[in-house]
Structure formats: C-alpha cells, structure tokens
Amino acid sequence: MAGIVAGGAMLLTGCTNVPVWKQGLVSKPNMVFNDRGAFVYGPRLNAQIESGSADNGGAAAAGCTACK
C-alpha cells in the first residue's frame, strides 16, 4: 500500500513540468541516475553479504540452498 501511495505521488509530481532551461543543476553528472560509467554510485560486492539488498534475486539471494 505504501508503495502504491508513493508511486502515485511520484507520478503526479512528474506532471509538474520543470522546463529544460531550468534543469541546469539536475543535469550535472553527479545529479543524474546513471547505470554505467564513472558516476555509478554504490558498491557491487556488498550484495554478496546483504541478501536483502533491493535488487537481489535468483542465486545471489539463495545462498541458503539447504535452508529449513
């Protein structure tokens, strides 16, 4: 439920159009959400330890193959 509320709020917020000429600050390289390159933030190896990391699934989240 919290996710639906947050998602709806964010979609509605997106409807407030910020004109491109006012986007100088949010276009700086460290303000953009990159998925590659030198401005990707966050460790990759910690996910081996934190099985509840948000993007974990599959084998990486199933180390306890013998869990009972």
Next chain:
Amino acid sequence: MTRPVPNFLYAGMLALAGFVTASSRADIPGPEATLAVETLECGDIHLQEMNLQAEESPSSNQYVLSATESRIDIDYAPARYDIVSQPMRRVEDRTAAELNARFRANADLVPFAGAGAYRGFTDFRSVWLDEYYRQLFSGVPGYTHVAPKGWHAMAGGRWSYVPGSAILQVTLLQQGDTVSPGYEPQIGAPLLRGRDHLRTTAVRISTENVVTPAVRSLLEAGATSTTGRGMRYSLQESLNWAVSDTLTLRAVVAGVHEQPAFNAASASLSLERDWNARWFAGLSVRGYRDNGEVVDPLIESDAAPALRTMSVTASLRWQGEHLAVRLEGGPYRTRYDAVALSSAQFARLYEDRDWRRLQCTASWKF
C-alpha cells in the same frame, strides 16, 4: 597468508593505464569504455571484481557489451568441535558476459533488451557452504559435485511521459541458476539433496522525475519470484538534491519483504562537493539491517541470522572532456546475531567481520 594478485587485476591496471594515456580525439563522437575494479576484504575473505564495459551507439540505437571477472578467496574454517573437516583455502573465479541494447522507437519511447550468462560461484557464502558439504559428504551416496552457472534475459521499455522531466521504465527479467545445493543425511538411504536449479522471474517498475529545478527523484519497485522461495517485494527511493551550485546531497531508502517473514531495510546519505564540475569529493554513510532467514531456530539450518551492516565511504573523482576517473573506499562493518545452538557448525561463516572496500572506475569517451 600471502595472496597473489590475480592476473585479471594486472590486466585491469594495464587497461586503465591504456585509457589514461590514450590519445585525445575531441572532435570525433564515438563509443565509450568503462573499467571498474572493486575489492572487499577482511582477515579470512578476499573478494575482487573487475568489470569492463564497451558502449557503441550506431545511428540512434545503443549497444553495451559487458564482461566481468571476479574472484572469491576464502580461508574455510570448520567449527572448533568439528573433527571431520579441515581448514582449507578455496579460490573460485567467476566469469560473466552481458549484452544490452536500447532502440529509439521515437523521441519519447525507448524499448530495450539484454541477455547474459556466467560461470562460477556468485557469492562467498555459497563457496563456504560448498566446501562444508564437500568435506562432510564427498564420497557418500547422493553427493554430486556441481559447477555453478546461470543465464538471464530481460526486456522492457522507457517512456518519457513528461518529456525532459519524467520517465517511466518497466523491465521484465527471466533468470536461470545452477547452484551448489545443501545435503541432509538420512538413515539407510542416500543423502537428501537440496534444490540445485533455480528459476527467477522478476518485474521492475521505476519512475524518474525532475521534481524541482534542484531535485531529481528515482522510485523503483520490484517483485521477484524464485524457485522454492516466497515472493520478494522491493521498494527503493533515491533523491538527489543540489543544495547549492557546488554541493549535492544524495539519499537512498530501500525496503524488501520476502514471504513469509523476511524483512530488510537500508538507508544511505552522501554529501558531495564539486569544483567547476571537474573535481568531485564526497563522503557517504550507509546502514543495512535484516531479520535473518532462519525460519525455526530449533531446527538445524545454514541460513543467515539477523544482520546489521554499516559503511563509510570517501570518494574522489575527476571529470575530463574524454576521461572520467573515480576512486572510493572505506570501512565496512558486518554484525550478525548469534547463531542458534542447533546450527553452531555455521558460526564461523556468520562471524562479525570488519572489511575494507576499495573501488576504482575509469571511463573513456572516444
């Protein structure tokens, strides 16, 4: 114990030197290459990963080829009362490759697809458990050696529903993994073998928004179904705030729930100062906690108890016209709740540890 530097790290350093000394061709737009090397180590565990990405954008499409080589180097140590198993050093390498493509259908819609495969253990915990079961049951009827491997395929679309200000992205993922399973002895029968093939289906939805002229937001929600496990739901909000022309504050809050009762939460805060968008220096603090994967503490289980982690990271990066280099690192602390008496043989795996992390990334735009 002295640990030799693996060949791929030498190769990475040479490639990095190549990037730095490569000739400048400012007037020619073209591909981009990124090399990232990360290490995470403590007294008995050393993890290393090198990732090389090449990006090419012929016409309006974009193709990204990625290759990853990682190493897990552990000093396996059995429980003190275990008179069967022996301490042993295990070194496992993992190789992975991935190809992703983005196709520009029109100005506002970008479909994308990708696929990849890997060979090797994905995490040090599965190496530790593989060694535990190998020493205990190797040669016993029902035990089979498994070489972990896997693949994934994904497809989705990115839609700018408010051009320049708001983006909605949907991703569908299919994944197959072959893992080293656990074993359970039975009286008068072969070992009971755990599941060694996992299939994962996931859907992720995200929306990125320019909320104000100084705030950019990314909300990501996901649902993941993996063979033999309950549904996993995740929600993550990332907020980048340009406090001033030179100061940037980044916050990330995430939560995960997996049925029936696994919960995890994490939060991080980063402050970064830049000088003319050329030099960037920052400091980050991140905390994570979960309630563990143990369902019944009275029954023997190799599942992890509740975990809390904390990390502090200092970073320095330089952005040039063609070259961008980032160096970051800092301490990382992991603290587990006590392992239940019924599962004391796994106490060495779930010990509290103080790690050191170092990451170096270089991107070159040709």
